[in-house]
Amino acid sequence: MLKAVTGKGFQVLLAGVLTLSLAACGSTGTGGAVSTGAKKEQSGASNYPTKPIVFVAPSGAGGAFDKAARSVTKILAEEKYVNQNMTVEVKPGGGGTVFMTDYAVNDTKNNYKFFVNSPSMLINNLKKDGGIPYSYKDTTPLAQLFRDYGIVAVAANSKYNDLKTLFNDLKADPTKLTLAGGTGPGTVDHLTFIYPASKYGIDPKKVKYVSYDGKAQSMTALLGGNADILASTAAEVGEFLESGKIKVLAVNSPKRLSGVFKDVPTMKELGIDADFNIWRGVFGAKEMSADAKKFWDENLKKLSESEKWKKEMAANGWEADYKDSASFSKALDEQNKIIQDLLKVLEMGK
Missing domain, CATH: 3.40.190.150 (Bordetella uptake gene, domain 1)
Incomplete structure (x- = not known):
């Protein structure tokens, strides 16, 4: 049989109930967080990255x-x-x-x-x-x-001094000249040349492209007379332009580059809108x-x-x-x- 709790005994019992309730709120239930990790999760914070x-x-x-x-x-x-x-x-x-x-x-x-x-x-x-x-x-x-940025270059002793003359000759006979690049057919060097050439009306399938194992070897081919044209990038040819070993006929950039390329026209300047990033x-x-x-x-x-x-x-x-x-x-x-x-x-x- 239950006995009623009154007076001071009731106050003690009530205090105990409240203590248990507050403890429950701090547990793993829905009443609140119990760890720094849980607080981070709730606040949206993250400690990423935690390993190498x-x-x-x-x-x-x-x-x-x-x-x-x-x-x-x-x-x-x-x-x-x-x-x-x-x-x-x-x-x-x-x-x-x-x-x-x-x-x-x-x-x-x-x-x-x-x-x-x-x-x-x-x-x-x-x-x-x-x-x-x-x-x-x-x-x-x-x-x-x-x-x-893609560039089109020729050797210093080439008869070509501007891109349009070169492209006009290729438009008349796409097989007339050999193009060298440091990547395989259908890859970056090839496409950076083919894109503006096709925009100019040159048949891309007929252009003679010879791929070499890297940009250094394709430059060697140009300087050694085994290729008439080089498709490469500005970062790879700056020293050769500066030393006078090559002529860069155009660069495929939105505006002229600085330094050694400051006098090289962009494709857009020449009326060819073919940006290949x-x-x-x-x-x-x-x-x-x-x-x-x-x-x-x-x-x-x-x-x-x-x-x-x-x-x-x-x-x-x-x-x-x-x-x-x-x-x-x-x-x-x-x-x-x-x-x-x-x-x-x-x-x-x-």
Whole structure:
């Protein structure tokens, strides 16, 4: 039989009930948070990153991707935008196709592995021969950091002194001259020449393109008389222009470049609207977490505004052209369509 509790006994019992109720509110139930981690989750805060980070250069050691990845990680560390250890790994093979296939299949949710790339990743997906089913759509494009510009050059002793004279001769007979490039048929060097040439009315399928194993070898071919024209990038040919070994007839940039290129006309100046963006960008996993993406959105933007980064770009002959994730994704969609159309014209597309 229950006995009623009154007076002082009732006050003690009530105090005990209140104490138990408050303790329950601080437990793992819905009444409140019990840990710093839970508070962070509720407030939307994140402690990412919590472990070492890998940047992959899907090319050989010392190549353009390797150089870009090392520059990015160096400045991120020096500016203390990233406080975790960062390493760069080179993963050559198939012009980037080996790495891309492995990444798209095995690193879908990896918040700690990133890579740098160029339009070659679009081409590798769209090419009929040797193409792969993976591209930027199987990643999270994080930022375009800089770009290089395609150039058309001839040897110093060439009879050609301007692009229009050269293009007029090729328009009359596309097989008359040999074009050298440091990448394979249907890839970046080839397409940076074919795009403006086709806009000018030259039959792209009839242009004699000879590919060499790298830009150094294609330059050797031009200087040695084994090619009449060179398709390359501004960053790769500046020293040869400065030493008087070549003539650069045009650069595919929105405005004239400075320094040794200040007297070189742009394609647009010559009435040829065929911008082919040779970008360098950073990519992450397709299903990376929201807090990881937010972290890289913020810190890659900071990197792009850093004075140290600007000096690094100048030292490497790179041109600043930052695009955030959304703008970069849109630009990739647009260039993907251009490359798809070019490869179809060349009968190299899927």
